Amino acid sequence: MVSLQKGQTVRLEKSGGGTLTRVAMGLGWDVRKAKGLLGMFAGGGSGDIDLDASCLLYDANRRLVDEIWFRQLASKDGSIVHSGDNRTGAGDGDDETINVDLSRLPASVQTLVFTVNSFQGDTFDRIANAYCRLIDLTNGKELARYDLTGSGSHTGQVMAKLTRGAGGWDMKALGERTTGRTFHDMTGVIETTL
Structure with a gap:
């Protein structure tokens, strides 16, 4: 497993070599617990937080081909499936997961942005404790992880992208902070990462 830093790219391949066929992008988070009476009165650390993971598919001309999010849980061709909307972040492990069958993606799709x-x-x-991680679904092994935690007034992040190359796929940790209730509000920042 590779722990990525912002801007770092890693070649995606099976641990024993060979091309990846099925991967999942997992997203996990917790609500920050405020300490002491100040936290109680300030309202910090209480309540749930509804983060939403999305996957956007782009062709070689940087045109949006398809979008997977809480209002469309599968790509039009069925190669990408979202686990569904987690509105709390409660529990351990991934709170939302997007499964991708790389072998079934249309050849026109060159980039996936998460x-x-x-x-x-x-x-x-x-x-x-916010993170995104990429898992090889054929064996359950974590391939790469990127820590998203970092205080700030932003409400969104362009987490990572997968890019198709001649020999397979690369993952790049982006970590671009932005604002928006859905990925639609973040389009300008997303397009700068393509």
Whole structure:
């Protein structure tokens, strides 16, 4: 497993070599717990946070081909499936997962961009232990992880992208902070990462 830093790229391949066929992008987070009476009165650390993971598919001309998010849980061709909307971040492990069958993606799809946003407008100041990770679904092994935690007034991040190359796929950790209730509000920042 590779722990990525912002801007770092890693070649995606099976641990024993060979081409990846099925992967999942997992997103996890917790509500930051405020300490002491100040936290109680300030409202920090209480309540749930609804983060939403999305996957956007682009062709070689940087045109949006398809979008997978809480209002469309599968790509038009069925190669990408979203686990569904988790509105709390409660529990251990991945809170939302997007499964991708790379072998079934149309050849025209060159880039997958993964985003996260706070639909209710909660800022990342209230979020702890946030991460995205890529898993090889054929064996369950974690291939790469990117830590999203970092205080700030942003409500979204362009997490990572997968890019198709001659020999397979590369993953790049983006970590671009932005604002928006859905990925639609983040389009300008997303397009700069393509």
